[in-house]
Amino acid sequence: MAYFPAIPQIAYEGAKSKSSLAFHFYDPDEVILGKPMRDHLRFAMSYWHTMCAEGADMFGVGTLRKNYGQSDPVASALAKADAAFELMQKLRLDFYCFHDRDIAPEAETLAETNARLDTVADRLEELQQATGIRPLWGTANLFGHPRYQNGAASSCSPEVFAFAAAQVKKAIELTVRLGGGGYVFWGGREGYETLLNTNYALEQENIARLFTLARDYARSIGFTGSFYIEPKPREPMKHQYDYDAATAIGFLRKYGLEGDFKLNIEANHATLAGHTFQHELRIAREEGFFGSIDANIGDPLLGWDTDQFPTNVYDSALAMWEVLEAGGFTLGGLNFDAKTRRPSNRFEDLFQAYIAGMDSFALGLRVAVKLRADGRLGEFVQQRYAGYQTGLGAQITGGKATLQSLEAWALAQGEVATTSGRQEYLEAVLNDVMFGG
Ligand SMILES: [Mn+2]
Known part of the structure; x- marks a missing residue:
């Protein structure tokens, strides 16, 4: 059954194409730096935005119905799975990411909910076997149900903690069963609204307890993939505990989870934290926590999480620079945690949004490869710190210098020379590479 009969298989037509239903820059099979573009980019569909979100916002209801012709919740979930795989095949997406509640809606009891999940997982397994498409990662929705109003692991209620643990157990089992790599x-609602009612220390410890229980259980049932934390500074809670990459890394190291956990960096969450997308990726990479990416963009004029499809090639180029510097993805990939704007209320808009996002990251990859080949940026940074290779600098980095020896050195000098940071030149180099011949 064709849920999107007007949409053809999306093909690569090249940069001169004017077709809105073709790739202009993403050629999945084109080999770049020794591997096909699809393996560099590892694009994934976000089940929640793509298959479930209907365009509702704080001021109005949905603008695009997504029940796929069914009214019964399980029939609708099965139809949604069929539609998801049609969409992914047409867009040549090799992976998808899901919350438990995206693939099957919650029932009256946990047991009934889990039975629904098993029914839909049977269908997903068949579709995966038929297509080769598989989960990039799975997760549990620990924020939508009213019981999670005070958080899940960080809730003031042990009963809520127990429900969250049960939900995580099932979601891990599903992820393992479906072959997810992550x-x-x-954080969902792991954070606080006011410190006047909050035991910060206990909430932090309980989050670490849930992560540890999840890690140990997953490993015991054969999960060999990676766990990821996705930093976000605010929304829905006023203060989210996983504020940014540096905060999440400190937490993981404090609780001894650094061997199993890496980061899933989302572009829009970086913006909300007052960072660039590249900043968060750089921190993750240099600290050894580079894992996966939620690719989207925010709106710099809005202070909330708009999760827009990424179309800014400066951002995607600098992100792909970091991905290449990290040695590429291993188990991670680029998940489009993105939704069409509310007035883009046709399925055709959704396909065109994916094409725009995939083409933007394909361009980003192409630019990043050219930047590395051009060499001027890498060379500049190397030269900028060259002083630390020899003499005084080598004494400092080699741990041989003391405050006394450095004072003696400084007392013997006049003034030191300063060097230009040459930011404007470097930004022009980026434009040269992007738009030059
Ligand atoms: Mn977001």
Whole structure:
């Protein structure tokens, strides 16, 4: 059954194409730096935005119905799975990411909910076998149900903690069964609204307890993939505990989770934290926590999480620079945690949004490869710190210098020379590479 009969298989037509239903820059099979573009980019569909979100916002209801012709919740979930795989095949997406509640809606009891999940997982397994498409990662929705109003692991209620643990157990089992390479903890409502009612220390310890229980259980049932934390500074809670990459890394190291957990960096969450996308990727990479990416963009004029499809090639180029510097993805990939704007209320808009996002990251990859080949940026940074290779600098980095020896050195000098940071030149180099011949 064709859920999107007007949409053809999306093909690569090249940069001169004017077709809105073709790739202009993403050629999945084109080999770049020794591997096909699809393996560099490892694009994934976000089940929640793509298959479930209907365009509702704080001021109005949905603008695009997504029940796929069914009214019964399980029939609708099965139809949604069929539609998801049609969409992914047409867009040549090799992976998808899901919350438990995206693939099957919650029932009256946990047991009934789990039975629904098993029914839909049977269908997903068949579709995966038929297509080769598989999960990049799975996760549990620990924020939508009213019981999670005070958080999940960080809730003031042990009963809520227990429900969250049960939900995580099932979501890990599903991820393992479906062959997912990762399991994500997005903080959901793990944070606080006011410190006047909050035991910060206990909430932090309990989050670490849930992560540890999840890690140990997953490993015991054969999960060999990676766990990811997805930093976000605010929304829905006023203060989210996984504020940014540096905060999440400190937490993981404090609780001894650094061997199993890496980061899933989302572009829009970086913006909300007052960072650039590249900043968060750089921190993750240099600290040894580079894992996966939620690719989207925010709106610099809005202070909330708009999760827009990424179309800014400066951002995607600098992101792909970091991905290449990290040695590429291993188990991670580029998940489009993105939704069409509310007035883009046709399925055709959704396909065109994916094409725009995939083409933007394909351009980003192409630019990043050219930047490395051009060499001017890498060379500049190397030269800028060259002083640390020899003499005084080598004494400092080699741990041979003391405050006394450095004072003696400084007392013997006049003034030191300063060097230009040459930011404007470097930004022009980026434009040269992007738009030059
Ligand atoms: Mn977001």
